Amino acid sequence: MNTMMIAYNYISGLFLGKRLLLVILLPVLLISCLNEELCEDVETVPVRIGFYAVIENEEEPVNLIVDSLKVHGLGKDSLIYNYQRNISRIELPLNSSADSSAFILYFPAPPEFSHLAKDTIWFYYEVLPTLISMECGFVSFFELKEVKHSRMFIDSIFIEEVSVTNILDEHIKIFPFIDDGDN
Amino acid sequence: MVTISVTLSAQNEQEPDTLVKEPAVVPFIRLGFDVSSVARAFTEPEVRQFEISADSELLRNWFFNLEGGILMVNSEQESFTYNASGFFFRTGVDFNLLGRPHAEQNDLVLIGFRYAYSSLWHEAPFYLLDNPYWGSHTGSIDRSSYYAHWVEFAGGVKTEVFKNFFLGWTLRTRIPLVKTKDPEIQPYYIGGFGQGKRRAPVMVHFSAFYKLGL
Numbered sequence: 001m002n003t004m005m006i007a008y009n010y011i012s013g014l015f016l017g018k019r020l021l022l023v024i025l026l027p028v029l030l031i032s033c034l035n036e037e038l039c040e041d042v043e044t045v046p047v048r049i050g051f052y053a054v055i056e057n058e059e060e061p062v063n064l065i066v067d068s069l070k071v072h073g074l075g076k077d078s079l080i081y082n083y084q085r086n087i088s089r090i091e092l093p094l095n096s097s098a099d100s101s102a103f104i105l106y107f108p109a110p111p112e113f114s115h116l117a118k119d120t121i122w123f124y125y126e127v128l129p130t131l132i133s134m135e136c137g138f139v140s141f142f143e144l145k146e147v148k149h150s151r152m153f154i155d156s157i158f159i160e161e162v163s164v165t166n167i168l169d170e171h172i173k174i175f176p177f178i179d180d181g182d183n
Numbered sequence: 184m185v186t187i188s189v190t191l192s193a194q195n196e197q198e199p200d201t202l203v204k205e206p207a208v209v210p211f212i213r214l215g216f217d218v219s220s221v222a223r224a225f226t227e228p229e230v231r232q233f234e235i236s237a238d239s240e241l242l243r244n245w246f247f248n249l250e251g252g253i254l255m256v257n258s259e260q261e262s263f264t265y266n267a268s269g270f271f272f273r274t275g276v277d278f279n280l281l282g283r284p285h286a287e288q289n290d291l292v293l294i295g296f297r298y299a300y301s302s303l304w305h306e307a308p309f310y311l312l313d314n315p316y317w318g319s320h321t322g323s324i325d326r327s328s329y330y331a332h333w334v335e336f337a338g339g340v341k342t343e344v345f346k347n348f349f350l351g352w353t354l355r356t357r358i359p360l361v362k363t364k365d366p367e368i369q370p371y372y373i374g375g376f377g378q379g380k381r382r383a384p385v386m387v388h389f390s391a392f393y394k395l396g397l
Contacts, residue, residue: 044314073316080316095317129310129322130380131371134229137262138310 045141046091047123047164049172061173063088067108074102074120092123094164096140100124107153107176121157122148125164132166141165153177212239213349215392217252222389229258230372236390244279248295254303254374263310269303271375273335289343289394293353297335301374304328324368331362331373341392349392356385 052061065088071081073095080103081090095101102122109117124146132139142164147157158173217234224231234252241247249272256267275297281290306326313319339353357376370379377384 044316076316078316093314093316096312096314097317097320101317128369129307129312129324130369131263131265131307131310132380134227134258134260137260138307138312140312140314 044093044096045139045164045166046093047142047144047172048089048091048168048170049174050089050170051087052173052175053178054175061175064176066176069108070106071103074104089170094123094125094140094142096127096129096142099127105153117153119150119152119154121154124148130165139166144171147172208240208243209396210239211394211396212237213392213394215250215349215390217388217390219387219389220252229256231255232372232374234375236392238277244282246277246279246291246293246295247274248277248297249274250297250375252375254301254372256305256372262313264308265305265310265371266308267303267305267370267372269301269305269329269374271299271301271373273297273299273375275335277337289349291341291351293337293339293341295337295353297337297355299333299335299357299375300330301376302328302330303370303374305368305370307368327367329363329366329370329373331376332360333357333376334360339388347394349394350390351392352387352389354385354387356383358383 051064051066053064055062065086068083068085069081069087069090070079070083071090071092072079073093080092081087083106092101092103100122102120105119105121107117107119123144125142125144128141128143129138130141131137144159144162144164147159149157153176154174155177156175158175159171160173161169161171163169164171215236215238217232217236220232220234232252232254234250236248236250238246238248251270251272254267254269254271256265258265275295277291277293277295280292280294281288283289304326307322307324309321309323311319311321335355335357337353337355339351341349341351343349359376359382373379377386
């Protein structure tokens with residue numbers, strides 16, 4: 001027997017018996033079923049934001065926990081976060097009927113300074129209506145163009161990912177001013 | 184010495200008998216129909232795709248493939264209307280890892296490569312974007328064209344279940360090359376590729392084939 005015959009007998013013995021075809025098909029069928037899209041429970045795709053601090057001798061920014069935070073949209077009364085405590089990440093819903101949205105963030109501060117302890121963030125973006133599935137219909141994805149902010153508590157903002165989709169990536173890093181205790 | 188030389192001579196004479204010559208390539212064309220696209224119509228009837236293929240063994244164990252099909256998407260729901268129609272084709276080669284040690288052996292274990300192109304027109308005459316915080320609103324997107332080029336790497340089997348009738352499957356990974364830049368809307372389904380929002384989908388195709396001699 002030459003090498004080709006040995007290889008053929010080996011592979012055909014393992015895989016190719018006609019009665020085994022169904023056995024081969026079955027797991028593949030399962031894989032293809034698992035590949036089917038599930039209806040994601042999404043109404044709006046939020047921009048995902050994390051709070052960070054740059055610490056000396058640390059290569060990467062360190063995740064920061066904010067004591068409490070209140071957030072609402074500019075011109076809206078209803079709160080997205082109502083002095084939520086110990087928060088390190090927030091999700092803000094962008095307005096899909098405009099090409100910009102603004103939010104006011106209230107940071108913890110002594111009562112006499114509370115009127116100063118707030119910042120406004122403006123997001124500028126392109127709205128990308130996307131048909132998620134026949135069951136879920138259309139959802140807005142966004143492509144961030146620019147982010148601006150006031151500088152009461154927020155020192156700087158870094159856009160990590162411009163594409164705001166239903167993938168759970170973090171899009172924005174916020175770096176608040178840090179009191180290092182020297183003053 | 185005499186004994187040894189006789190033994191070697193006998194082995195040399197027997198060697199040609201142990202070599203199995205692969206049968207000559209007989210011209211044929213094998214026509215195929217993608218069964219998975221029919222199965223898909225049961226799970227998502229709004230998306231209809233029909234795909235046929237033809238392959239032929241041009242060189243021993245090298246199969247030239249041509250595949251093509253059409254796509255139709257029509258969905259009218261409470262929150263949106265979406266329509267699309269288009270066509271696609273793929274071309275490439277498969278290599279049979281098994282070889283063909285004897286004439287009765289028609290089963291194939293294949294690895295292959297494809298270049299593919301798809302073109303479609305699509306529109307969303309009405310859609311609703313739900314936004315509990317800022318307020319929901321409706322919109323529409325005019326009819327526009329979309330195209331995509333991609334390559335595929337494939338692996339699978341074809342088994343002759345009856346004379347000249349084959350069943351088989353291939354597992355394919357698709358790598359996009361060029362597509363319409365900044366479309367107003369991403370297509371829901373790209374013919375021959377899969378869902379438009381997927382970056383590099385891995386898909387399974389089940390097909391039935393009939394082999395015609397030439």
